């Protein structure tokens with residue numbers, strides 16, 4: 001007996017356009033029945049739909065209506081062109097991803113849609129987080145999510161081990177001063193954060209050949225711009241030791 005697949009025939013999704021946003025149920029048979037194939041651990045949905053069909057279906061299907069509303073949030077107007085279509089990808093419990101490149105549009109656009117309630121469909125749940133959240137609460141949420149990721153996301157683990165950049169910032173503890181460190185071979189499995197951000201017009205704090213020796217000694221808090229300061233503090237609060245920041249970890253005048 002196969003333990004990975006269960007196959008049964010059912011009457012098919014209520015909506016033939018969005019397949020009720022349920023995973024892997026979209027295989028029709030000639031007799032009008034549908035084969036329900038659910039691969040354990042791969043409860044995914046993958047559809048390509050015509051925008052005009054979804055508009056029509058949205059009159060009666062709440063899931064199609066959700067997708068149209070998501071597109072309209074980003075100012076996709078009612079379609080006039082017959083060849084507008086988009087793809088729908090989802091996995092139970094995560095966000096629904098809509099990707100579209102409408103005929104009159106030069107960019108490929110990508111929208112993620114979440115629900116605020118539990119659902120068996122691919123419209124996964126997200127928690128609403130206030131914009132002016134208490135930083136301590138934000139750290140708790142981040143810690144919890146990081147733990148779930150480390151403990152149970154197989155995909156996130158792929159390629160995670162065995163690499164650390166040449167230099168990282170040691171965030172210090174408490175009021176301790178951050179400093180740049182050269183990594184060693186036995187640190188290659190050490191966890192570190194990476195800050196990805198826009199430099200803006202100028203980055204006031206960088207590492208150059210001239211400043212490198214000082215960076216190993218320590219980087220005074222008052223010299224650290226706000227974005228980097230907050231990132232370093234955040235890593236401290238999460239209880240980790242290292243963060244990679246391009247401006248500091250890459251020697252900026254090194255050919």
Ligand SMILES: [Zn+2]
Nearest residue numbers: 015018061064
């Ligand atoms: Zn539908």
Ligand SMILES: [Zn+2]
Nearest residue numbers: 149150153156
């Ligand atoms: Zn993860």
